[in-house]
Amino acid sequence: MIKEQEKSSHQENLVKSRFRRLGDYIQLVDNRNKDLKVTNLLGINITKNFMPSVANVSGTDLSKYKIIQKGQFAYSAMQVGRDETIRLALYTDDEPAIISPAYLVIESKDEDELIPEYMMMWFQRPESDRYGWFISDSSVRASLDWERFCEIEIPIPDISEQRKYVALYKGLLTNQKTYENSLEDLQLICNSFMDTLKEKHLKPIGSLVSLVDKRNSDGRITNLLGINVDKVFMPSKAKTTKENLVKYKVVQKGEFAYSAMQVGRDETVRVVLYTFDEPAIISPAYQVFKVNDEKEILPEFLMLWFYRPEFNRFGWFISDSSVRASLEWERFQEIEIPVPDIEVQEAIVTIYHTLQTRKRINEQLKESIKPLCPVLMKGVVESMEVETVES
Structure with a gap:
């Protein structure tokens, strides 16, 4: 009985040893908008998405704002405890943008060791947000500062395994986005039809x-x-x-x-x-x-x-x-x-009903994709457990 407990404890320690300190794989970037070439100012919301900034920047020196490039993260250390959310967002657009100097810009040191999309998947989990809230400090803003963020440990499997999980998740997102783009075409048809009247x-x-x-x-x-x-x-x-x-x-x-x-x-x-x-x-x-x-x-x-x-x-x-x-x-x-003739009205109404139905389906698709990150990341941990037991 004691040997079985020792074996189980040893396997658990092996699994834990495959969790890596995040700070060993990421680094800060501080590239400022000195020449004012970038004008697209963004913020981060609690759903970990970029959004147009609502800040009043009239008279503000935008040369002090930080530039973020594709594949980099924007991170806000503030209010993690209050919102129970780690405000971290992966920038995926081809054209660079600027963000507040109060944000941190993070990138992977080596994408052959840690894929940015894989890291983002880990932080899409509610468990990650709860843990961030748990370790945030006791300040008024309940911050999760950079040093403490770096101490978070996440499972980092082989790069081939990371690519597999990322490809699966991105494939689902691509399918949903394709469906969403078809809605824009249908909306254009409906609007154009009405314009002709x-x-x-x-x-x-x-x-x-x-x-x-x-x-x-x-x-x-x-x-x-x-x-x-x-x-x-x-x-x-x-x-x-x-x-x-x-x-x-x-x-x-x-x-x-x-x-x-x-x-x-x-x-x-x-x-x-x-x-x-x-x-x-x-x-x-x-x-x-x-x-x-x-x-x-x-x-x-x-x-x-x-x-x-x-x-x-x-x-x-x-x-x-x-x-x-x-x-x-x-x-x-x-x-x-x-x-117009009633037949024309019926045709337009039919198009509109189709559009509304597809919009509801699209929202259902997005809602069904949200829980996949925790499921996929659970698969990462379980696969590590299997590998540990087999070894």
């Missing part, structure tokens, strides 16, 4: 729709919704009582909700088509309307026109000069939109 068969909205004023008189419906600037229904934040709900308007599938307020301020016409089977209630300040004849215009086609940026800009242009910059119902009805 401008200035043709125009009719005022008021001739196509009618107001609906059904109240929640029995208080049966409790699902209270509002409309956001993206023209999407959302749970309302309004404070109300069960007794007051009887005053709210009912909106049903195929009907529209419209808010005339703050169109000028937000530069958005808040109007949205309700597509759910169960009815909901909305503020009495909103208007509810429906199309008069679906053989003349489809509700989905009308909503597609409402989504267009041009529609929002025109609504903002004709909004009144009140404090809330409203677009009252009477003025909203006067807006003219194209009404």
Whole structure:
């Protein structure tokens, strides 16, 4: 029994010995934007992705900013404990970018020993973030400074094994990206189709729709919704009582909700088509309307026109000069939109539904890829265990 325990302990120590101190494989790079040639300023978010920086750099000397190249990492040591995330991102674009001088730029000392993509896969794991949080210091910003980051140990198998895992992960990402690019083509088709309809068969909205004023008189419906600037229904934040709900308007599938307020301020016409089977209630300040004849215009086609940026800009242009910059119902009805043959409308709506379905699939693909890094890295550790046992 004692011998078996000693053997198990010995094997465990062998596996641990294959974990390497990260600082032995990576190094800092400090290349500044001295000639101001690079203007693409980026930051890092908590999902370990680069994003356009929101920093106000007006009057800032960008020559002090650090240049990051393809295959290098940007690392922020701050707030690791607060966010429970190690802000580390691998830069993969061909053209260089600049990042804040507060960030560190890291690169692999020898990519024949440590592939950058492999290292990034390890830090995509929730376990890595939790460990970074655990070893972060006790400062206000709960930082994980460079020296302590270098002490982190990760499994580093043979370069051929690293390439195998990286190739598998990158293959999945490439497939997902290809699918995502096809969405852009479909979106272009939909937009171009709509553009061809401008200035043709125009009719005022008021001739196509009618107001609906059904109240929640029995208080049966409790699902209270509002409309956001993206023209999407959302749970309302309004404070109300069960007794007051009887005053709210009912909106049903195929009907529209419209808010005339703050169109000028937000530069958005808040109007949205309700597509759910169960009815909901909305503020009495909103208007509810429906199309008069679906053989003349489809509700989905009308909503597609409402989504267009041009529609929002025109609504903002004709909004009144009140404090809330409203677009009252009477003025909203006067807006003219194209009404092509119903067959054309059906074709555009079909393309749009296909696009929306594929967008949902794409999001599901991205969500399914996220957990793969922990799975693949677990495979690395387990393969090391097998090799240890066999040896």
